[in-house]
Each structure stands twice: as C-alpha cells, then as structure tokens.
Amino acid sequence: MKLTPIILSGGSGTRLWPLSTKEKPKQFLPLVSKNTMIQETLLRLDGLELNPTIVSCNEDHRFLVAEQIGEVSKQKPTIILEPVAKNTAPAIAAACFAAMKNDKDAVVAVFPSDHIITDVVAFRKAVAVAAKNAEKGYLVTFGIVPTFPSTGYGYVKTSGAEEDGAYTLEKFVEKPCLEKAEEYLASGEYSWNSGMFVFKASKFISELEKFEPEMCRLSKEAFENAAVDEDFIRLSKSSFEKIEGNSIDYAVMERTKDGKVVKLDAGWNDVGSWTALWDIQNKDVNGNVIKGDVLSFDTTGSYIHAGKRSIATIGLDNIVVVDSDDALLIAAKGKIQDVKKVAAEMAKRK
Amino acid sequence: MKLTPIILSGGSGTRLWPLSTKEKPKQFLPLVSKNTMIQETLLRLDGLELNPTIVSCNEDHRFLVAEQIGEVSKQKPTIILEPVAKNTAPAIAAACFAAMKNDKDAVVAVFPSDHIITDVVAFRKAVAVAAKNAEKGYLVTFGIVPTFPSTGYGYVKTSGAEEDGAYTLEKFVEKPCLEKAEEYLASGEYSWNSGMFVFKASKFISELEKFEPEMCRLSKEAFENAAVDEDFIRLSKSSFEKIEGNSIDYAVMERTKDGKVVKLDAGWNDVGSWTALWDIQNKDVNGNVIKGDVLSFDTTGSYIHAGKRSIATIGLDNIVVVDSDDALLIAAKGKIQDVKKVAAEMAKRK
Numbered sequence: 103m104k105l106t107p108i109i110l111s112g113g114s115g116t117r118l119w120p121l122s123t124k125e126k127p128k129q130f131l132p133l134v135s136k137n138t139m140i141q142e143t144l145l146r147l148d149g150l151e152l153n154p155t156i157v158s159c160n161e162d163h164r165f166l167v168a169e170q171i172g173e174v175s176k177q178k179p180t181i182i183l184e185p186v187a188k189n190t191a192p193a194i195a196a197a198c199f200a201a202m203k204n205d206k207d208a209v210v211a212v213f214p215s216d217h218i219i220t221d222v223v224a225f226r227k228a229v230a231v232a233a234k235n236a237e238k239g240y241l242v243t244f245g246i247v248p249t250f251p252s253t254g255y256g257y258v259k260t261s262g263a264e265e266d267g268a269y270t271l272e273k274f275v276e277k278p279c280l281e282k283a284e285e286y287l288a289s290g291e292y293s294w295n296s297g298m299f300v301f302k303a304s305k306f307i308s309e310l311e312k313f314e315p316e317m318c319r320l321s322k323e324a325f326e327n328a329a330v331d332e333d334f335i336r337l338s339k340s341s342f343e344k345i346e347g348n349s350i351d352y353a354v355m356e357r358t359k360d361g362k363v364v365k366l367d368a369g370w371n372d373v374g375s376w377t378a379l380w381d382i383q384n385k386d387v388n389g390n391v392i393k394g395d396v397l398s399f400d401t402t403g404s405y406i407h408a409g410k411r412s413i414a415t416i417g418l419d420n421i422v423v424v425d426s427d428d429a430l431l432i433a434a435k436g437k438i439q440d441v442k443k444v445a446a447e448m449a450k451r452k
Numbered sequence: 453m454k455l456t457p458i459i460l461s462g463g464s465g466t467r468l469w470p471l472s473t474k475e476k477p478k479q480f481l482p483l484v485s486k487n488t489m490i491q492e493t494l495l496r497l498d499g500l501e502l503n504p505t506i507v508s509c510n511e512d513h514r515f516l517v518a519e520q521i522g523e524v525s526k527q528k529p530t531i532i533l534e535p536v537a538k539n540t541a542p543a544i545a546a547a548c549f550a551a552m553k554n555d556k557d558a559v560v561a562v563f564p565s566d567h568i569i570t571d572v573v574a575f576r577k578a579v580a581v582a583a584k585n586a587e588k589g590y591l592v593t594f595g596i597v598p599t600f601p602s603t604g605y606g607y608v609k610t611s612g613a614e615e616d617g618a619y620t621l622e623k624f625v626e627k628p629c630l631e632k633a634e635e636y637l638a639s640g641e642y643s644w645n646s647g648m649f650v651f652k653a654s655k656f657i658s659e660l661e662k663f664e665p666e667m668c669r670l671s672k673e674a675f676e677n678a679a680v681d682e683d684f685i686r687l688s689k690s691s692f693e694k695i696e697g698n699s700i701d702y703a704v705m706e707r708t709k710d711g712k713v714v715k716l717d718a719g720w721n722d723v724g725s726w727t728a729l730w731d732i733q734n735k736d737v738n739g740n741v742i743k744g745d746v747l748s749f750d751t752t753g754s755y756i757h758a759g760k761r762s763i764a765t766i767g768l769d770n771i772v773v774v775d776s777d778d779a780l781l782i783a784a785k786g787k788i789q790d791v792k793k794v795a796a797e798m799a800k801r802k
Contacts, residue, residue, distance in 0.1 A: 397797055399790050414794040417784030432782055434767030440749050444764040447747055
C-alpha cells in the first residue's frame, strides 16, 4: 500500500512576524534547516512508499508551493487552490476527492506544512502504524505524548488498551487551564492534538457526508467543477464559498465512532512562536539561539535571528530579536504572544 | 569685533555605533534635529558677528564637511585637513595660524563639532562674555555648571570672584570618583570641562610657543607648507606627522597663568553615548525616546531609533535599539559603554 500525503498549506501565520507574513507565511521559510518548513514536511516522509503529494493552499501561494515542492520532490504534486479559506475540513475533503480520483481506496496522510519533528525515524514508524489502522477503516489521529502541562494545545483523550499500535479515541478536549493540564499529564490518558491524520479518503468522505452533508456536497461540487490546468486545480469559487467552514476536529473527528489515536513521541513542535523555536533548537553556552551574523556580549537566554545586516547585542536577557528586510522585532520572551497584535497593526498600516 | 569660529571635526566617535562610524562619525549625523551636529554647531552661533568659519578635520571627511557647512552657511569656510590625528592642540594651532593670516588680532572661538546645547540664547551670551575677556588677553574656557556628580567628565576648578563674567581658572581635574564628584558639586567651585575655548589666536600661539615650542614650530611649518587649493588647506604631512600630539588642556590650558572660566548653564551635553541622547530628549508617556517608524507595546524607558525599516518592540525596559543600513544594536542601557567594544570588533571583522 502506498500512502497519499495531503499537505495543508493554507495557514497565514503571523505569530512569527516579521519573517512570516501574509505574503510568505512560515511554511515557506527555512526556519530550522536549509529547507523550508513545507519541504521538511515532505522530506521527513522519505522512506515511506508514497503516491504523489496533494497540497492544498491559498491561491496567492501557488508558485511558492510549486517551486518549493519541486525542489525536493521528483513526483509532480497535485496542487489544489482554495478560492477562500474555509478551515481544514473542506480543504481535506477536496484533497480526498482528488486522491480517490487516482485510487478509490487511497489511504491519505494529512499533515500541516509548518510543524517540526526531530525524530524522523519514530515519526515514520508511527505513520506506518497509523496507515495499517486506516486500512482497517479507522480515522487515525496522532496524539503527541506531552512533555509538560501545556495550556497552549488542545488534547485528545484515549481509552482502553493499545491495539495494533493505536488507542481508541475517546474525546477531544479544548486548551485547558494549568491545573487541568497537570491532571492530564499525570493521567497518561491525554495527548496533544497534533492536527495530523491518516485515513482512507473514502472513509473520511462517508463520515463527512454523515455529519456535515452540505459541506460534503459543496466540497465535491467545488472539486468536480474545478478549473484544472497543467499545474493547478482551482476549486470552483461559487461552490466553495458557500461552505460554512469548520475544522476537521469539529466536523468529523469529535463525532466519529471510528477514531483511533497513535501516540507520537518524536520531538514534535508546531512552531507557534519565536519562543517555540528557541525552545527546540541548540543553544550556546549562554542559552542563546543565534542565526546569522550576530555579536553578543552579556546576552543570555535569547533568540537572535539576523537578516542581511549584522546584529550586536549587549546585556540582553530572555529577548527575541528577529530582523527581516522590512521590519525588525525586539520582544521580551514572556510577551511574545503579542506579536500577533504587532503583525495585525503593521498589516493595517500598509 | 568679529569672532572667528574654529570647529574641531577630527573625532571618529564609535560610542554611537552603528550610526556613527569611522566613515561618518556622529558630527555628520542629524541626531537631535533635522540638522547634523556640525551644522547645529554653526547654526547656534547665528546672531553673533562672525568671520568665515575654520574647520579642522580628517582628510577622509573633507567632502562631508564642505557639503554640510555649505548647506547652512553663506560664508565659505576655511577647511584645514589633518594628514594624521595629533589631538586638539596642533589642530587648534594650525587653525590659529589660518585665522591670523586673515587678521593678526583675530579672536577665535573653538568648538567641538558634536556637542548639544539646548539654551542657545544663554550660550551666545556666554560666548560674547568670553570674547570680551579674550580681547583682554585671557585664554577662556567654558565651565559647564554641573547638574549631577558626574564621574564621566573632567572638571575645571575656579577661584576668586566673578569679574567681567569670568572666573580665574585655578586648575583642571581628571574624571573623579563618585565621592569626589559629590564634593565638587557641593563646593560650587568646579565645572565640567567642556572642551570649548575663546582666545586671541596670537595669545594661544605665544603660550604654545612657551610651553610646547616644538609643537608650535611644527604646526606653523605644517601650515606654511600646506598644499592649498580652492577648497582645502592640506597641512604638510612631513611636518605635521613629526608632532607629538597632545590635547589643548595638557599643552596649554593647564599651564597658562592667563586662564579664565566663563560658566555655562545652557543644557550642554557632549552626546557621549546613546543613553546621553536618551537623557536629553523629550520622552513619551512611557519614558521612551522614539525616532522613526516604531510600534511599541509595553515598552518603557527605552531609546528606539529606527532606520529605513519599521521596528516593533514588545515588553522592553531600559533598552537601546538603533538600526542602521549595515548593522543593528540592541543594548541594555546600563551596559551601553560596551558599544565601543562592539564597534571595534565590527571594524576588525570588516
């Protein structure tokens, strides 16, 4: 069995402003290696047997996607362009229709394009286990084994014993308060909701039809009436824009009786902020993560990302500095969540 | 009587790196107004009767000087180029020879090109008082009325009562420790050494001849053998480079019996660091001095100087941020003195 990767590249993350912008969101940036995040997403599947990749992205990013995938993949991808953003469920539905067109029994593996996974071997093993469960008709999600009581992630609760490498998906839980998060961590029954899934395309569509028949119908219509050329599949705007957008979690995964969880302990990180990038990377003796031409004196615990110019720091502690061609961010690590506000304000000014 | 301004522009201050560089030191930058520091130095003399200005500068800066003086002055300046830096005494000597060539009784007023004076009216009054004393044959220095017990400046001690607006210069004192500085402040007899002087050119030369005959002879020779063209007077290198350089304080002012001090209380600042610039400028409600396109959240007590790009700050306190085309400085205000180290290191890398 060959897996069909579906890469979701619709995000326009502003939490990594000023590098990540609406025009070039973080999945298109080389944030942790010489490859961009979307390239890393594909490259870490190397070694698995794969059909050509299906990518779902925003119309504006089509050339970025085509170019970046082209650089790392010999197989020509199927690139589906969303005329409007309708959250993950309709995007996945359209990609499933595309996968089924080639192979009605296709097993798809859905990955966001902007996550980091450091233990690629463990990851591939988990994907293979998930694929086996998917073939049996389960909708599999990956539950990230939590390493601390995070209040920044949603959780999935599992029940019962492991069977064929997977647990029964009991329920999804929203981002908890710290007290709850500590309980979750101690119980061993909760994992972080990763947003990565493996299932038969046909199974997903039949579940969607059951729970969200209108979304399913319009997604199908948008795919069937798509304008298709050599490079891109442009979903029909008139159909797709009628969809009431929703996430795959709400639309399907929380409602299905056939959910499974494969636990993943592979250095996963969703790179949700500059401090997340600081967290996961190698630090110098002063606890700094340094990128580019940086001269630092008396600087500790900081993330310093130089662009084209040199950066000198003196006497900083726990500071994020990120330089881009257009703008420069200097922020206390503890207040990094306000980058969203800054990015919004800067976009407004433009 | 007309005064002849002598502007000393030989400095290559690195304490305001990255804006101030060897190629374009701070006197050529518009740090506090739309005019550059050297332009401000000239403009604040408006209203006094002046002969054309004499500027002493480094060969490399000749076009900067010519252009910037040209922008604010109708009178064509005399620009003397130093083939090597020999501190202030030889530069002033050469400028005095130039002044005496036009008028053997010339009274010169010597100003560094990179100081700030906010109360221009008080300043001009003090210059006029100094000029009167200079005509009587005194070597006048301006003593800055201290506003706090600074350990960063040298001091001049005065004695006796004020006479014709001036005090007798008793002695110069090196930068003191805090305890001494507090004594000085309390005594009322000490002022900060400003590096600004008024005297007859001929008087300065006769004193220099007395205390430093070789320096005097070589300065004269360098001036007399200068290569003179339409725009610049290039001091003879073979003569000038033989001089053992020294400051006017050591060479003349500490030794003369004819020193006077005119006290100056006019918002003087030698702009010795980014924090000095923060000190003297208007602050927003959060105590920040902001230049250029800056968006600041939760930021207090900071100096933020944007260049061509936008800067966003989040959660900073007492931080200096200065952006230039080549480099970017982010420093804790309390460690701003280390900018010199950074500038030296950066220059080495180039």
